[in-house]
Amino acid sequence: GAGVSQSPSNKVTEKGKDVELRCDPISGHTALYWYRQSLGQGLEFLIYFQGNSAPDKSGLPSDRFSAERTGGSVSTLTIQRTQQEDSAVYLCASSLDGRVEQYFGPGTRLTVT
């Protein structure tokens, strides 16, 4: 079956521009997570959606970051006014519910020049 997909796979943008990253979770998975992986920092949690509940935004590093999940399926992570320190691989994961195994997508490599 299809796994978690993310697009684009690579994104190069100029400092100050806005970017949108997309995640398509596994069909039927109610939980969706965004993480960021940067050199030396490891994997950091950003935001978590579970069903129709209010998302857990506790990991978002600044108000330039936002995410939405439409129709309980596809999610978009938006970064406004990108900075060089936003350069990282952004990973999306989904799980059947909030308690079980998380399955990760291939990630979007974001480079801010």
Place this chain on the structure above:
Amino acid sequence: KQEVTQIPAALSVPEGENLVLNCSFTDSAIYNLQWFRQDPGKGLTSLLLIQSSQREQTSGRLNASLDKSSGRSTLYIAASQPGDSATYLCAVRAGANSKLTFGKGITLSVRP
């Protein structure tokens, strides 16, 4: 705040060796622990999930153990192969419906 540590950061072994990868966490009140594999430039592949009530899980040549009270988990790889070369990450979940907290991973190289 939960912290997950994986030491050493890198490990090189000859093919065929049995090996153990270590993971420690500071807060023993976890819901479950998950081991992942990451190949260069790729996403994460889930290897094993251990619930807090379990002591170990096995899948093929992999065996993961959990000692919650001491804040430790190990991933045992039997008869290592060059194809096992990758970065191995452990991650803990504090409760149902919560995020994963990751270690920084151990980069394993298995020499032919």
